Amino acid sequence: xxxxxxxxxxxxxxxxxxxxxxxxxxxxxxxxxxxxxxxxxxxxxxxxxxxxxxxxxxxxxxxxxxxxxxxxxxxxxxxxxxxxxxxxxxxxxxx
Numbered sequence: 010x011x012x013x014x015x016x017x018x019x020x021x022x023x024x025x026x027x028x029x030x031x032x033x034x035x036x037x038x039x040x041x042x043x044x045x046x047x048x049x050x051x052x053x054x055x056x057x058x059x060x061x062x063x064x065x066x067x068x069x070x071x072x073x074x075x076x077x078x079x080x081x082x083x084x085x086x087x088x089x090x091x092x093x094x095x096x097x098x099x100x101x102x103x104x
Contacts, residue, residue, distance in 0.1 A: 010035075012042060016049050018061055026065045034068055045071045048078045055082070056091045059098035067101060 010023050018026075027035065038045055048071045052060040064071060073081070081104055082090060093100050 010038070012046065013064075016046075016053065016061070018064075022061055022065060026068070029065070030068055037072060038068060041072055044075060047075045048073065051075070051079060051082075055087065057094045059095055062098040063094070063101050066098070070101065 010018075010027065013023055013026075030038075049060060049064060052063065057063070070078075085104070
C-alpha cells in the first residue's frame with residue numbers, strides 16, 4: 010500500500026484502510042494497482058479533495074474500468090459534483 014503515499018494518504022489513512030477492508034479487496038487493490046491509480050488520479054484531477062475518504066470507504070469502486078468510472082462522474086456538472094463530493098464524500102455511492 011506504499012503507492013498510496015504519493016496520493017497524500019497518511020500512515021493513519023493507510024492503516025484505516027488495511028484495518029477496515031477485507032483481505033480479498035486488499036489483494037485486489039495490489040493486483041489492480043494501475044487501474045486503482047488511474048481512478049484515484051481522475052478524482053484528484055477533478056478537484057475532489059475527499060478522494061482519500063472515498064477510497065478508504067468505497068475501495069471496490071476503484072476496480073471499475075477507467076472509462077466507466079469517468080463516464081459515471083461525467084454525467085454530472087463538474088463544479089456541482091466537486092462541490093457536493095467535497096462536502097460529503099458518501100454521496101459517491103448514489104452516483
